[in-house]
Amino acid sequence: xxxxxxxxxxxxGVATQIGSCTVSLKQLACDGRLSSEPGILREFGFExxxxxxDASDGREMAKKAAEKAIQDxxxxxxxxxxxxxxxxxxxxxxxxxxxxxxxDFMSSFRYCSGWLQNxxxxxxxxxxxxxxxxxxxxxxxxxVACNMIVSEPHVRNVLCVGFDMLPxxxxxxxxxxxxxxxxxxxxxxxxxxxxxxxxxxxxSKGFYWDPVASKEEIVAAYFPTSKRLIExxxxxxxxxxxxxxxxxxxxxxxxxxxxxxxxxxxxxxxLYEAGPKFGHTIVADNFVYLERLRQDPKIPDGANMxxxxxxxxxxxxxxxxxx
Amino acid sequence: MSRQILLTGVTGALGPNLLAELLGxxxxxxxxxxxxxxxxxxxxxxxxxxxxxxxxxxxxxDRLQIVGGDITKFNLGLSGADVQWLGGVTQVIHAAADTRxxxxxxxxxxxxxxxxxxxxxxxxxxxxxQRFVHVSTTCVAGQQTGRIPETLALPPPVFVNQYEKSKWLxxxxxxxxxxxxxxxxISTCIGSSNGFVNRYGAxxxxxxxxxxxxxxxxxxxxxxxxDLISTDDAAQAISxxxxxxxxxxxxxxxxxxxxxxxxxISTVVQSLRQHSSPWQSGQLEPPLIVDREVYQQFESxxxxxxxxxxxxxxxxxxxxxxVLHYPKTYQNQxxxxxxxxxxxxxxxxxxxxxxxxxxxxxxxxxxPNEEQEFVHA
Numbered sequence: 001x002x003x004x005x006x007x008x009x010x011x012x013g014v015a016t017q018i019g020s021c022t023v024s025l026k027q028l029a030c031d032g033r034l035s036s037e038p039g040i041l042r043e044f045g046f047e048x049x050x051x052x053x054d055a056s057d058g059r060e061m062a063k064k065a066a067e068k069a070i071q072d073x074x075x076x077x078x079x080x081x082x083x084x085x086x087x088x089x090x091x092x093x094x095x096x097x098x099x100x101x102x103x104d105f106m107s108s109f110r111y112c113s114g115w116l117q118n119x120x121x122x123x124x125x126x127x128x129x130x131x132x133x134x135x136x137x138x139x140x141x142x143x144v145a146c147n148m149i150v151s152e153p154h155v156r157n158v159l160c161v162g163f164d165m166l167p168x169x170x171x172x173x174x175x176x177x178x179x180x181x182x183x184x185x186x187x188x189x190x191x192x193x194x195x196x197x198x199x200x201x202x203x204s205k206g207f208y209w210d211p212v213a214s215k216e217e218i219v220a221a222y223f224p225t226s227k228r229l230i231e232x233x234x235x236x237x238x239x240x241x242x243x244x245x246x247x248x249x250x251x252x253x254x255x256x257x258x259x260x261x262x263x264x265x266x267x268x269x270x271l272y273e274a275g276p277k278f279g280h281t282i283v284a285d286n287f288v289y290l291e292r293l294r295q296d297p298k299i300p301d302g303a304n305m306x307x308x309x310x311x312x313x314x315x316x317x318x319x320x321x322x323x
Numbered sequence: 324m325s326r327q328i329l330l331t332g333v334t335g336a337l338g339p340n341l342l343a344e345l346l347g348x349x350x351x352x353x354x355x356x357x358x359x360x361x362x363x364x365x366x367x368x369x370x371x372x373x374x375x376x377x378x379x380x381x382x383x384x385d386r387l388q389i390v391g392g393d394i395t396k397f398n399l400g401l402s403g404a405d406v407q408w409l410g411g412v413t414q415v416i417h418a419a420a421d422t423r424x425x426x427x428x429x430x431x432x433x434x435x436x437x438x439x440x441x442x443x444x445x446x447x448x449x450x451x452x453q454r455f456v457h458v459s460t461t462c463v464a465g466q467q468t469g470r471i472p473e474t475l476a477l478p479p480p481v482f483v484n485q486y487e488k489s490k491w492l493x494x495x496x497x498x499x500x501x502x503x504x505x506x507x508x509i510s511t512c513i514g515s516s517n518g519f520v521n522r523y524g525a526x527x528x529x530x531x532x533x534x535x536x537x538x539x540x541x542x543x544x545x546x547x548x549x550d551l552i553s554t555d556d557a558a559q560a561i562s563x564x565x566x567x568x569x570x571x572x573x574x575x576x577x578x579x580x581x582x583x584x585x586x587x588i589s590t591v592v593q594s595l596r597q598h599s600s601p602w603q604s605g606q607l608e609p610p611l612i613v614d615r616e617v618y619q620q621f622e623s624x625x626x627x628x629x630x631x632x633x634x635x636x637x638x639x640x641x642x643x644x645x646v647l648h649y650p651k652t653y654q655n656q657x658x659x660x661x662x663x664x665x666x667x668x669x670x671x672x673x674x675x676x677x678x679x680x681x682x683x684x685x686x687x688x689x690x691p692n693e694e695q696e697f698v699h700a
Contacts, residue, residue, distance in 0.1 A: 207604050217535065221539070221607070224610065227611060255624040259620045262613075262616065263613065
């Protein structure tokens with residue numbers, strides 16, 4: 001039996017954790033961890049990078065985000081039916097980040113999803129992961145979660161957990177974006193009363209599978225494809241650009257949002273970017289803002305919200321929610 | 324009637340088509356082509372011959388003589404004896420120019436203004452001269468908008484770049500020359516109707532960048548037009564100007580049949596989807612047509628990134644801004660009368676398609692560049 005109305009599904013819980021070690025752009029530049037001038041990156045909207053101490057710290061933050069999201073949903077761990085781990089980097093899916101270098105390849109099967117299920121005592125949960133979606137990994141997880149709830153009646157609550165960090169000492173700039181470490185978790189539930197699911201749309205283009213070789217081509221494809229994706233999502237959701245009350249962005253280059261909103265003719269005031277800047281956290285950005293928005297008393301019920309992201313691979317993804 | 328035609332700019336974008344047309348049009352035409360002396364000397368400039376044969380495989384060159392010369396020099400650098408030898412010239416077609424939009428004021432003055440003065444000075448010595456055809460450009464309209472008449476642009480319009488200004492100045496020099504002058508303003512030549520392009524220009528560069536998926540947006544009003552014609556049409560019209568001894572100013576352009584920017588992009592994309600492997604995958608997106616504000620935001624971010632490829636894309640886009648920011652329609656009544664048909668006679672869409680088909684297949688190489696050859700008169 002399939003549930004009749006996807007709009008019964010919503011985001012019942014959200015929590016995020018941003019790296020606690022703050023490093024200035026100047027310091028990153030001194031350490032040779034930026035490719036562009038700090039001044040230019042500041043003009044692109046970046047202030048600092050926020051880092052986890054190490055991978056263990058990062059996983060603990062993911063665990064903490066998951067606990068808080070379950071709490072925010074008003075659930076007990078035992079009520080989670082499915083856990084989906086969603087990280088962009090392959091290393092973020094396993095406990096030992098050096099496992100790929102090990103000759104004992106058994107260590108590469110030490111999955112974070114199983115570890116988290118065990119840690120949180122999600123005894124009733126089925127466990128899986130989404131991968132190879134870059135920054136759109138959490139979007140893919142949310143999509144799978146929503147479709148599971150709609151199509152599998154025994155699934156009522158799905159916990160999606162994303163976590164990504166760059167290796168210690170590595171470059172902190174990717175395609176003119178300053179990268180922070182963060183973890184995030186959302187719970188999707190049936191019969192949810194807020195942030196209900198209106199639609200999802202994704203465009204994947206394998207032509208751009210290699211971000212190393214196709215950096216400039218990806219940047220050039222970004223706007224036309226983003227515009228098309230959002231227009232198609234609006235059409236699927238039976239909405240017009242004018243009916244979007246809030247655009248919940250990623251933390252990528254701020255200028256790109258001005259351009260995208262102009263292209264869509266959505267007033268820039270509808271870009272929801274409350275709170276301190278945190279850089280680009282790979283999978284968590286939109287959910288950091290969503291968490292802030294849910295705590296914002298000024299946001300009226302029924303507001304239409306567009307979440308949009310691009311992930312290496314390459315996939316352009318959008319989620320439409322009603323607050 | 325037997326004509327002896329002195330032709331400059333034969334190695335340029337229009338030159339081989341013009342040569343093919345003049346040689347093919349009338350068996351009595353004798354052509355003396357002046358081109359800059361470079362490299363090995365021989366009877367016929369092989370690369371020029373190869374280019375002409377791309378347009379007309381049956382072209383014969385026994386009525387062509389190539390003379391080493393340089394329009395930036397007095398008497399085009401020709402000896403007194405050579406100038407004497409040119410005494411039989413009945414028509415001059417001055418098509419040589421520096422066509423770079425990025426040229427400096429000095430470049431433009433040297434080649435386009437002083438170069439034209441030098442050709443005029445030489446023409447004054449040609450006792451049998453009946454017609455001096457100066458090949459100009461519709462770009463002399465500068466920032467004017469609306470309908471552009473077939474008259475001298477006076478007072479001078481505001482110019483977008485030095486190319487426009489230098490070509491406008493050259494027109495003034497021609498108009499005051501007291502020679503039997505004709506000014507033929509050509510719009511952008513996309514290439515021959517069989518797809519051959521002797522020298523790629525800004526429009527081709529843009530198509531290449533679009534093919535590589537590097538152009539996200541083009542700044543334009545949606546109803547802005549881009550006036551393109553096939554190089555065949557341009558050459559044919561100039562040949563008829565010579566044949567019929569047409570006087571005054573005429574604009575050899577698409578006029579009201581110019582493509583709107585949206586039509587142009589969709590023609591280019593349709594062709595790329597047919598002929599270019601990256602586009603055949605269906606994963607590349609056509610560039611967006613955006614207003615000036617959006618473009619400026621993108622341009623600003625792209626410039627800040629200091630990325631070499633974005634800089635190349637921006638530079639290429641910049642060459643189109645004048646066309647797109649100052650929408651205009653050129654009058655082309657006179658060329659229609661001269662060719663006695665609708666103009667352009669070749670389908671622009673078809674010419675674009677063939678140029679892209681050929682360019683994409685040959686990796687945007689024209690024909691192998693051979694060493695320049697020339698003979699002295």
